[in-house]
Amino acid sequence: MAKGAGIVERSLVRDADILEHENFVLDGIDVSGRWNTMLKSRVHASRDLQAWDAVRQNLVATSIDRCIQCGMCTAGCTVAHEIPDFNPRQFIYWVRTGRTEELKQQANVVWRCVGCYVCTHHCPKGVNTAEVIETIGQWLATVVPNRMDPAFHANHHAYRRQLARRGRLSLPMLQATFLRSLGRQHELWSPEMQKTVLKMLWDGRAFKALAMGRPRRWRKNRRHVAAQA
Amino acid sequence: MSREVAYFPGCSLKTIDRAYDVSTRLVARDLGLGLVEVEDYACCGAGELKGNGINSYYLPARNLGHLLRQGQVDVMVSCNVCYHELSRAAYAWTHQAQIGEQINDMLRAAGEPPMTQSASVRNTLDYLINHVGLEAISRRVVRPLTGLRVAPYYGCLYHRPQAMVSSVQVAGEHPEHPHFMHDVLRTLGAQVIAHPAETTCCGGKNLLSDEEIAGRLTGRILSQAKAAGAEVLSLMCPKCAGGLDALQPRAVKAVGEGARLPVVYYTQLMAIAFGHSPEASGLREMESGGLTVIQRLMRQLASAAPV
Ligand code: SF4
Ligand code: SF4
Numbered sequence: 257m258a259k260g261a262g263i264v265e266r267s268l269v270r271d272a273d274i275l276e277h278e279n280f281v282l283d284g285i286d287v288s289g290r291w292n293t294m295l296k297s298r299v300h301a302s303r304d305l306q307a308w309d310a311v312r313q314n315l316v317a318t319s320i321d322r323c324i325q326c327g328m329c330t331a332g333c334t335v336a337h338e339i340p341d342f343n344p345r346q347f348i349y350w351v352r353t354g355r356t357e358e359l360k361q362q363a364n365v366v367w368r369c370v371g372c373y374v375c376t377h378h379c380p381k382g383v384n385t386a387e388v389i390e391t392i393g394q395w396l397a398t399v400v401p402n403r404m405d406p407a408f409h410a411n412h413h414a415y416r417r418q419l420a421r422r423g424r425l426s427l428p429m430l431q432a433t434f435l436r437s438l439g440r441q442h443e444l445w446s447p448e449m450q451k452t453v454l455k456m457l458w459d460g461r462a463f464k465a466l467a468m469g470r471p472r473r474w475r476k477n478r479r480h481v482a483a484q485a
Numbered sequence: 486m487s488r489e490v491a492y493f494p495g496c497s498l499k500t501i502d503r504a505y506d507v508s509t510r511l512v513a514r515d516l517g518l519g520l521v522e523v524e525d526y527a528c529c530g531a532g533e534l535k536g537n538g539i540n541s542y543y544l545p546a547r548n549l550g551h552l553l554r555q556g557q558v559d560v561m562v563s564c565n566v567c568y569h570e571l572s573r574a575a576y577a578w579t580h581q582a583q584i585g586e587q588i589n590d591m592l593r594a595a596g597e598p599p600m601t602q603s604a605s606v607r608n609t610l611d612y613l614i615n616h617v618g619l620e621a622i623s624r625r626v627v628r629p630l631t632g633l634r635v636a637p638y639y640g641c642l643y644h645r646p647q648a649m650v651s652s653v654q655v656a657g658e659h660p661e662h663p664h665f666m667h668d669v670l671r672t673l674g675a676q677v678i679a680h681p682a683e684t685t686c687c688g689g690k691n692l693l694s695d696e697e698i699a700g701r702l703t704g705r706i707l708s709q710a711k712a713a714g715a716e717v718l719s720l721m722c723p724k725c726a727g728g729l730d731a732l733q734p735r736a737v738k739a740v741g742e743g744a745r746l747p748v749v750y751y752t753q754l755m756a757i758a759f760g761h762s763p764e765a766s767g768l769r770e771m772e773s774g775g776l777t778v779i780q781r782l783m784r785q786l787a788s789a790a791p792v
Contacts, residue, residue: 370702373645376645391536419533448735452772468496473596
């Protein structure tokens, strides 16, 4: 049997934290069989509250303090169904109990939230879970940027730069910037894209996307958009 | 009789998703609505600035400030992402006084018109059903979509989260099983195909950065709709169109041929039922075979018509 197979929510426990023995005798009593699976002590002595401070001070995530760890968010979560390690309830738990190390180890998972608000919609305590998770992801992007997929940074910066500079989004340009910063510009000419690109050149949409312009007096707006970009 | 209402197309509809804009305008004109664009628009934020605290409200609030300065309070929005962002800002301004003040401070500092009252952000679908009415819509139908098997798809940001009291919630849309699009499609004479993925997320936010998950999420939606018997998927969001229509090959790669399904906007189906040509409805600009399905339907309708 796989290690710790009988544990409920097995995906939440790391292999290294599970102890299993053959012929385990405890205080003179043979506890072999299903009783010999143990978890290492979960006593947690070094609380690191910088993540919690950062998140609860962000105006869109103050509701994190109402969380009762019921797990409704994870139960309905779009991404949790695809990636077993993606667990919004657990991210909140780590933030609030100062388990920042665990959180940082999952940095490359947290950002995969798709912002669908199923969690917020289901939360019985009125936590805006979607925006809390987004805030946690952005905090991680500032403290452990190197642990996140390069595609995350490319996407994040492509959007921010275009929003700050132009105030509007031109999706073809955004995609080009994204691919260029990953050294993947050749994909713009992949068979998948080629058809669309040619069609947009032909029917004038490519031109519209290039010529979409900026809002008036845009310069004065910039700092409010890209306060952290 | 023509009624005026403000309209916010947003960046996508102004450029590559022109088909949604064109069909929204056709349908609105037929229903006697004069659309007045919100001038000097900026992007709504596109869901990309959510973690930025107060700054996450700036772009949508700037657009609402311009709307109010034009003397309008109601604004009709077709894109679900714009709709969500504008509704979120309107809600915060109205119900969270401190946020409202900070929003206006930012707008004034940038020399932009502040929000002077609570704006009413209306999803086009909700506006058509609840302001214009299904009866008026049915009176315009000259080419019923008889026999067309359509799967409605709403996406995420149309009706979530519930706590935001957006216009569809005020209008009594069901929070778990929305049905306004079902109602419109039925009014057009189509056969509505219910399926389990009507409101599951397409993963559009990470469409570029997380190809694999995005492919699986779009693949699931398309294949469930197709397995339920649909021959076309009806959508209402340009962000969803990115993954479900233009990048459908990725969905097929992720889950197989079962995910190959033509995708069109519900407004295009309305335009067809109102008698417009597939070209005028922007169907040529769809990538997954929407034009072919509609041309086939029109041939069937023509051959079935009494001589
Ligand atoms: S649903 Fe709400 S209260 Fe329950 S664990 Fe998730 S955030 Fe916490
Ligand atoms: S918003 Fe993110 S955390 Fe919430 S349900 Fe969707 S994917 Fe999961």
